[in-house]
Amino acid sequence: MSDRLPERVNPYRLADQGRELRGTYPLDLMPRLAEAVAETTGEAVVHLIFTRSVAGLALIEGEIEATLGLICQRCLGLMNYPVKTKFTVALVPDEAAAGSILDEFDPMVIPDELFVRDLIEDELMLSLPLIARHESEEACEETMQEYLHKEFEPDAVEVDKKPNPFEVLSSLKDKH
Numbered sequence: 001m002s003d004r005l006p007e008r009v010n011p012y013r014l015a016d017q018g019r020e021l022r023g024t025y026p027l028d029l030m031p032r033l034a035e036a037v038a039e040t041t042g043e044a045v046v047h048l049i050f051t052r053s054v055a056g057l058a059l060i061e062g063e064i065e066a067t068l069g070l071i072c073q074r075c076l077g078l079m080n081y082p083v084k085t086k087f088t089v090a091l092v093p094d095e096a097a098a099g100s101i102l103d104e105f106d107p108m109v110i111p112d113e114l115f116v117r118d119l120i121e122d123e124l125m126l127s128l129p130l131i132a133r134h135e136s137e138e139a140c141e142e143t144m145q146e147y148l149h150k151e152f153e154p155d156a157v158e159v160d161k162k163p164n165p166f167e168v169l170s171s172l173k174d175k176h
């Protein structure tokens with residue numbers, strides 16, 4: 001159930017065929033999103049339905065779920081921000097056609113090919129909160145506590161015990 005989505009599709013053809021796309025897209029492959037959030041681990045889970053409106057417009061009805069890592073503006077700690085967004089966009093070949101779209105749909109100008117990533121990234125960007133904040137001051141407090149615990153975990157000190165690569169090299173040399 002974690003099929004990678006295609007990079008690009010012909011949405012008009014898919015609309016004619018009434019096709020659906022389901023799959024995932026890694027968050028770290030979206031550069032605009034990466035700049036807007038603190039962490040881009042994980043994937044967006046995407047479901048897109050290509051269809052035609054009664055008037056013949058090519059539509060994409062979509063649903064995207066992801067968990068974004070944002071910085072809380074109250075405690076400056078990391079927070080997981082779950083996103084679940086539903087949308088309908090109407091595809092138009094050019095700007096002129098976009099002007100004639102009824103208010104009920106968001107027009108998206110696509111001459112022929114749709115870069116699936118652009119659509120996912122646009123919708124995730126629109127889902128970002130104006131100000132990221134944990135839901136309560138208690139949640140901020142908990143985040144700080146977790147952070148402090150991590151800092152002082154004994155595991156964190158182990159790093160130095162790895163063999164020094166230069167020592168390993170010289171011991172290799174000695175064998176010759």
Ligand SMILES: [Zn+2]
Pocket residue numbers: 072073074075076077133134139140141143
């Ligand atoms: Zn916080």
